[in-house]
Amino acid sequence: MPLLEEIWQSRILTNGGVMLQRFEAALSRYLNVEHITIVSNASLGLVLALREFGITGEVITSPFSFVATSHAIRWAGAEPVFADIDPLTLNLDPASVEARITPKTQAIMAVHCYGAPCDTEGLAEIARKHGLRLIYDAAHAFGVRKAGKPLVAEGDLSILSFHATKVFHSFEGGAIISPTREMKLRLDRLANFGIEDEVTVSSTGLNTKMSELHAAMGLAMLPKVDEIIEARDQVAGRYWSGLSQVQGLRCLCPPGQKGHNSYAFPILVGPEYPMPRDALYHRLREHNIYARRYFYPLISDMPMYQMLPSAAPAGLPIARRSAERILCLPLYPDLDRVAQDKIIRVVADPCH
Structure with a gap:
């Protein structure tokens, strides 16, 4: 080099x-x-x-x-x-x-x-x-x-x-x-x-x-880096096409936004989805798919911070609800289409 x-x-x-x-x-x-x-x-x-x-x-x-x-x-x-x-x-x-x-x-x-x-x-x-x-x-x-x-x-x-x-x-x-x-x-x-x-x-x-x-x-x-961001945006676009209409899921970062970098593809798993977020997380693991609950738990729930007055759950309702529902799907520039199609199938229909 x-x-x-x-x-x-x-x-x-x-x-x-x-x-x-x-x-x-x-x-x-x-x-x-x-x-x-x-x-x-x-x-x-x-x-x-x-x-x-x-x-x-x-x-x-x-x-x-x-x-x-x-x-x-x-x-x-x-x-x-x-x-x-x-x-x-x-x-x-x-x-x-x-x-x-x-x-x-x-x-x-x-x-x-x-x-x-x-x-x-x-x-x-x-x-x-x-x-x-x-x-x-x-x-x-x-x-x-x-x-x-x-x-x-x-x-x-x-x-x-x-x-x-x-x-x-x-x-x-x-x-x-x-x-x-x-x-x-x-x-x-x-x-x-x-x-x-x-x-x-x-x-x-x-x-x-x-x-x-x-x-x-x-x-x-x-x-x-520009080539990397473009490749990430394509991966995010395929996720969006396959998952944005799934009932009970909310895809947070629409691809193709001018100036964005497609760092992650986070989804929120709502009550209308067939299973809770943690069940989906483990279902993906059964298929050797490693998603991340990013960010869970909340920092305010960690032992060094949970006694702060501002960490009280009642004062952070949206953060708490989001942490319980968030899941970031695998996203990297060279994610194989076949592998990504498998991820999309499992997330779109987790009961089969």
Whole structure:
């Protein structure tokens, strides 16, 4: 692999080498954003974002997400407060967010679930009105655009994931999208122990740097990402054609939406369907089909969070109902049509 040979010849394996600099520049061009800080993973990116703003109070967030969202809030020294979600997008409901604001609230951390954009206008208005920071967990949203603009340009900061399960990946990795060069440079320092030069450490930073090897993987993958997204969209389109009319199922992410990335194909299993969600999940397993209950259980039901006042089930009815019904079907670019037809047959008629 030519990129690996370049690394061996440079004798630089990490600490912001030429490969990382090339990767950062290439991502900036692809995403059409100016200021990017590459990090070793998105979880640490979320921690750095909160540290950049000195957030140590309450952060309103979604219980319907991967647990890393709330864990990052805790690791940054703040406390998550859970708000309910919108029944259509399964993203944070701005009205529920506003109802959770207290004098201790310092930030909102919203999640673009399955790459579907949040109500960015509604959340931005609440953040402005109450003087809050607005941070987006955009782990699923690589390349997504809203009204023709990069979704990751919304909010005070957005954090992407380049984990191997994502639409675009570098094995492991992530990025923080900043609005200004000054903020980017501060985040760069935070990602490198707070070091300014060889004798100056100006802040309490972390080691969240990406290695040259991971950057090379990202550079190798980036020219293929449009082709990958197109292939994913075709897979999502076949699911939609086969399942969108099945009674009791609701397909959440219609394919072919301009600017979407077909990260996942989530369905909600309703009471009119022949069996409950968990029964369908196990029926698929019987056919060697590995769907995911993504996200179940709610973060607010996990033992480290369930005693928070905002975790009370009565305050999160839509999130709870969604978690009990959600199922994400297998979706990857080279999913074989024969295999996908089998998945569609089992889901469309699970009793045979």
